[in-house]
Amino acid sequence: MPFPIDAFPSPNLPAIPPTPSGPNPQGPAGFGRLYDRLQENSPPAMLPMRPIQPIVMPNLGMNQAWVVGMEGTVPPIGRDGLRQPSVGRNPQRDPVGPLAFLGPLADGIQQVNALQERASAFANEAAIGGDVDLHDVMIASEEAGVAMQVALQIRNKLVEAYQDINRMQV
């Protein structure tokens, strides 16, 4: 059964913009934040978020327990403030064999979780009257919702496949 590894694409929305921090040499006074947001390769800023708890898999017949999403350190944060998939970075530690789908699955779950946290951080910023655009709040919550729907559908397919196999006559 092919596992759709691309089911959880890494979203590239800009992260929450920073609070006004210093002069903006290119933009006119007063237009700094929106002007900066629209430039190419504008640096993303991160809201401080809780560190994502690594998913630890128990010893399932392999030599040692391996930690999904860790290769000694937490996987790097990409431009958009979300963690990049860790499968494929360290081939020695990637799970292989019958449990090979657990790597992308855990990555996908972490990405969905990261999107949800990002949406709630945006909403908090808007609620306290922070320097955030309303359409960014709505788009972030929409993305989180769609990612959750995708995860739900994937889960449905997995469960259905499992039930199909269970129904096979021995």
Place this chain on the structure above:
Amino acid sequence: MGFFDSLTTSASGLTAQRFRMDVIANNLANATSTHGGADGGPYRRQLAIFEARAEHRRDVEDRSVRTPNGVKVARVFEDESPFRLVYEPGHPDANPDGYIAYPNINPVQEMTDMISATRSYEANVTVINAVKGMAQKALEI
């Protein structure tokens, strides 16, 4: 571009129209400001100039290509058309001939630009909703 990338493009369009609306609001608010412009003169009308933004990505054959990625502000341009001179000899800002130079802002033009910015904003919101609808339909497969 994936689903999230097309949302990024539309988000940049929304931000651009908001930026343009800020510029228009600034123009209308300063329609009679005789100070505060460059060189201490009257306020000059400002326009936002937009430019297509592109991002360097790697396509399936790992070549670096420029893919369209929305809109960015090229610069904020100050309109060089002449100021509006009004004859008020008793005013402290009057020049020796008794004329005050008011900003070169035409309220009718600003209102038209405002309507255009609003409609562009709504068009981008429509695109986002259409993309969202497509994604929902895809999940029904």
